[in-house]
Amino acid sequence: MQKLILGRKNHITIVSAILIIIAYVSKLGFQNEPIAIWSLIIASVLGVIPIAIQAYQALKVKVVSIDVLVTIAVIGAFIIKNYEESAIVTFLFLFGAYLEQRTLNKTRSAIKELTEMAPEVALKQLKNGEFEEVEIEEVDVGDILLVKTGAKIPVDGTVLTGEGHINEASITGEAVPVSKKKDSGVYAGTILENGTLQITADRVGEDTTFGKIIELVEEAQDSKSEAERFIDRFSKYYTPTVLGLSFIVGLISRDIELAITILVLGCPGALVIGVPVSNVAGIGNGARHSVLLKGSEVISDFSRLDTMVFDKTGTLTIGNPKVADKEIYADNVDEVLAYLSSVEKESDHPLAKAVVEYIGDTKSYTVEKTVVVKGGGIVAHVEGHRVAVGNVALMEQENVLLSEKVRGDIARFEENGNSLVLTSVDGELKALIGIRDQIRPGVKENLQQLKKLGVKNLVVLSGDNQGTVDLVARELGLTEAHGHMLPEDKSAYIKALQERGQIVAFVGDGVNDSPSLALAQIGIAMGSGTDVAIETSDVVLMNSDFSRLPHALGLTKATANNMLQNIIIAVGVVLVLLASVFFSEWMNMSIGMLVHEASILVVILNAMRLLRYKL
Template identity: 80%
Template sequence: MQRFILSKKNQITFISGILIVLGFIAHFGFENVGLFNAAFILASILGVIPIAIQAISALKVKVVSIDLLVTIAVIGAFFIQNYEESAIVTFLFLFGAWLEARTLNQTRSAIKELTDMAPEVALKQNEKGEFAEVDIWDVDEGDTLLVKTGAKVPVDGTVLIGEGHINEASITGEAVPVSKIKDSEVFAGTILENGTLQIQADRVGEDTTFGKIIELVEEAQDSKSEAERFIDRFSKWYTPTVLVLSLIVWFISKDIELAITILVLGCPGALVIGVPVSNVSGIGNGAKNGILLKGSEVINDFSKVDSIVFDKTGTLTIGNPEVAESKTYGEANRALSYLASIEAESDHPLGKAIVADLGEIERYTVEETEVVKGGGIIAQVDGHRVAVGNVALMEQENVSLNQEVLTDIKKYEKNGNSLVLTAVDGKLNVLMGIRDQVRKGVKEDLQELKNLGVKNLIVLSGDNQGTVDLVANELGLTEAHGHMLPEDKSAYIEKLQAEGQIVAFVGDGVNDSPSLALADIGIAMGSGTDVAIETSDVVLMNSDFSRLPHALGLTKATARNMMQNILIAIGVVLVLLVSVFFSDWMNMSIGMLVHEGSILVVILNGMRLLKYRLKGNRQETSTEVITERVS
C-alpha cells in the first residue's frame, strides 16, 4: 500500500492543487466556509500521507529527515484548525519534490542522448551466408554484420568488404563524413551515409564505445563530492536541531503556531538539492563536449589544480613522425623515386613518414637489400647503389658532404629532427628532417590554461633534452625535462605534491599509467591505451587537446556554482528564521513558498552549467558526446 501511494505522488500533488483552488473559489466566490474547510482538510490529508510515509521510512533507519519536520508541522497546523496553511505546505512540498525529480532527469540528458543514439538491431550473417535482422544483444564478437546506407553501425568493428562514408559526429564531433575501406575501424552508433559495408564485430554490447561511455557517465553522475557528503552529514544534525529548537520555542512561548512555523521554515530543501544538481549538470556538460569526468570528487580536485604535467609524444605532439623539412641536391627526381621504393618495404616509423610525404611517385623494384644496424639501408634499385640512413651511414659509404650539406644538417638537428639522407652511387641527393609535430592550436590552449590560473605547465618526456627543449620553447612551457623513464616521471610528480602543489598529469601511453594514477588528477587522451584511460580521472575523447581548457573552466564553474547554491540555501533559511521573530508578515505558507522558490533558484542556477562554454575558446562547443576509443 505504501509503495502504491508513493508511486502516485504526482497525481496526489495535482489533486491537492485542484482542491486548494476549489477551496479558494468557494471562499472568495461563494463565501461558503464549509466547502472551503472541507477542500483544505481533504487536501491536507491527501498531501501529508506520502510525506509521512517517507518520514517513517527514514526513522526506521535512524534518520530524522526533512519529511518529518513537514509532517509534524502539517499535523500541528491541522489540529490548531489552520487548514489553509496545512494544505498549502503539503502541496508546495510535494510540488518541490516533483520539480527536483524532473530537473535532475533533464540534467541527466547526456545519458539519454547516448542511449537514443545506440543501435538496437543488426543484420547478422547466418550459417547459410544470408543476412537476417537480429537484436543487438544477439551479436557476438567475430560475427559478420551488414551495414546499409542510412543505417547505424551496430558494434565497434573492422571493415571486411566494401567502401563507404560514415558520419561520425556522434563519436568524434566532426560533421565531415569519414571514408571507410577494408580494414578501417568503425564505431557503434555512427551512421553510414552512403555505400555498403560488411564488418567484423570486435566489441559488442556494453564493451562498445557507447557501452563504456554510458557506464562512465552514469558512475560519475551517481558519485558524491566532498560537498555532498558534508551536506549529508550536516542534514543528519541540522534536522533534529530544528526540531529541538521548535520544541524549546513552544515550551517558552506556549505559542504552538510559532513552533510549527519554525519547523516549516527550517526545512533545508534547497541545500539538499543544490549541490547534486550542480554536479550532475557539470558532468552532463562535459559528456556533451567530449570530456569524461569520472565522478563528482574529480570536479572538486580538478578545479584547484595549479600545476599540469604533460607527456610529450601523443599529448603535446601528434605522436606520428612527419617530414618537417627536406632539401634536394642536384638532379633528385630519380633519387626520390628510389627512396620511396625502398621505404615502401619498411615498417619503420620514419620510413612510413617518408612514404606518406612523397605520395604517388614512380616506384622501382628493390633488390639486394642490406640493413645496416644503427645506420640505415643499402639497396640495389634500377641498377644503382642507393644508401638511405643517417650521417654515419653516409660516411661509411664515402659520400661526400660539402659545407652546404653540413650547414643544413646542423640546422635540421637544431630544429629537433631525425635525419634521413639518401645517396645514389655515392652522391648525396636528398636530405630529410623528420620529427613529431606539435598538435595544432596547442599553444593557444596552453595560454587558456594559464588564463584559468594554472601556474606551472611542465613537460616530462623520454625523448632527448634538446628535442624536449624545442617543444617547450615553442609552446612557452614553464619547465621541460627529457630522458625521463616512467619511474622518473612518478618521482617528479611526488616531488611537486610534497611541495604542496595540486598536480594534474596528461598522458596517453602505458608508460604514463603510473603517473596518471599518482597525480591528484590523471587526464588521459581518448585515443591512448586502455590502461591509461582506466587509471585516469578525466578522459579527453578523440584526443582533442582543445577540450582541456574547457574541462578546467567547467570544473571551476561547477565548483563556484555549488558554493553559490549552498550560500543561497543557507541564506534563505537564516532570513526566514529571523523573520519569524522580527516581523509580523511571516507565516507557514509564505515560508514554504519562499522555500520552494529557493529550490527553483538553485535548480536553475545549477542548470546554467549545461550551457557553459569557455569564453574565448577557439573551438565551437559540440552538442554531441565525443570519443575516439574507450574500450
C-alpha cells in the same frame, strides 16, 4: 534489510519521482485529491526509509548528519500533514545523493583493464635448453625467456641475445619503437614488434614496472575516493543548530507545531539540490562541448588548480611521427624520392612508414639485393644504382661525402628534435629527411589561455630524451620540462608537487599515464587515449581536442562559483525564514512553504545559466 534498502536507493528515487508526478497530475489535471494525497504519502514513506537508515547509522557513530535533520523534518511535515513538502524533500535529497555518488565507482574498471593488459604467459628455458610456455606466475628472477615477434615482454629484464624493436608506449608513452640488443633493458607489458630476443628476468610479477603502474593506480584511487563533500562538512554545524533551535523553541513555547515549523523551514531543500544541480548543469555544458567531467569533486578541485602537468606524446604532440623537414641535394628530385620510397617500402620501421606516407603516390621501382644493416638502415640496388637509406653512420660506412652544408643541415635537423633519414645514390648524398612527432595545432595559444585562467605552472614530463622535451618546452613556453621519465618517476614528481601544497592536474593519454592520472587531484585524458587512461581520469577531452582544455577549466571555475552562489541563496533563505518565524506576524507555514519552493526554483534557474557558458 538495511543493506538491501540502501542498495535500492536509486530505484526508490525513481519510484518517488513517478509518484510525485502522479500526485501533481491527479491534483492539477483531474482534481482528484485522494490519489494525489496517497501518492505523496507513499512517496514520502518510501523516500524517508533509506534516509532514516543513514541517519541511524550516523547517530550510531555519534555523527549528527544532514540525514538526521531531513528525517526529523520529514516526520514533522508528515505529522502536520504537509505531505507535499515531505515527498519533495525526500526526493530532492535522494536525487542529490545519487548525483554526488554516481561517479565514485567510475574508475574501478581501470584496475581490471590494466590487469588484463599484463602478460599472462612466457616462453621459459628448461634445464634441457628447450623453451616451454608457462604461466607468468612460474617465472622467477634469473630465468631465461624467449620473446618472439608480436609477443609481450613478460618481465622486466636484460637482453642476452638477439636484436629487435620494442614498442614501449605502455611504459614510456613514446610512439617510436626502441631498438634493443645485447645488454639492453626491457619492460614487462611492452611489445616486440620485430626480431627475436632472449632475456633474463630481473624483476617479475608485482615488482615489474607494469606491476607498479597497477599498484600506483590502486593507491591513488583509494585515497581520492575518501574526500569529504562540502555539504557533509557544513551539516556538522548546521544540523545540530537547527535541531537545537527547534527543541528549545518547542520547550519554551510548548508549541509543537511551531517547533515542527522550524524543522520544516530549516530543512535545507535548496541547499540539498543547489550543489548537485550546478554540478549537473556544468557537466551538461561540458558534454555539449566534448568535455566529460566526472562529478562535483572534480569540478571543485579543477577550479582551484595552480599547476598543470602534461605528458608529451599524444597530448602536446600528435603522437604519430611524420616528416617535418626535408633537404634535397639533387636536380632529379622526383627520381630520388621514387628510389627512396621504393626502398623504404621494404621496411616495416615506423620511420620508413613515415617517409612512404610523406612521398605518397610516385613511381615504384623493383628493389634488388636488399641488405639490412643493423643499427644503420638499408642498402639495395634500384635500376642499377646502389641506394643506401639510413642514418649518418650508414652514410659514413658507405663512404658518402657529407659537406659542411650537409653537416650544418644535419645539426639543424637534430636541434629541431628530428630523427634523420639520409639517402645516397651511388655514393652521393641526395636527400636528408627529418622525422618527428608534430606539436598539436593551436596548443601554444591554448596554453596561453590556461595561464590567463590562473594556471601558474605548466610542466611537461616525458619518457623521451631530454633534448627533445626541452625543444617542445621552449616552443610552447612551458615552465618546466623533464625527460627520461618512467611512470613511477612521473608519479613521484606529482607527489612532490602535492606535498608542496600545489593543486595538480595531469594531462595524458596512455597506459603509462594512468598512475599519474589517478594520483593528481585532476586527471585529464585525451579521448583517443587508452581505455585505462580514460577510466582512470577525472576529465576526458572526448574528441582529443586540446582546445577544449581551457573551456573545461573556465567551465569548472564558473560551476564552482555557481555552487557557492546557490549555497548562499539556500542558506540565506533558510535564515530569513527562521528569523521571520520569530520576528514577524505574517510568516506562517503556507508562506514558508511557498518561499521554500521558490528558493529551490531560484537555485535551479541560477544553475541553468551554466548551460550557456562559453569561454
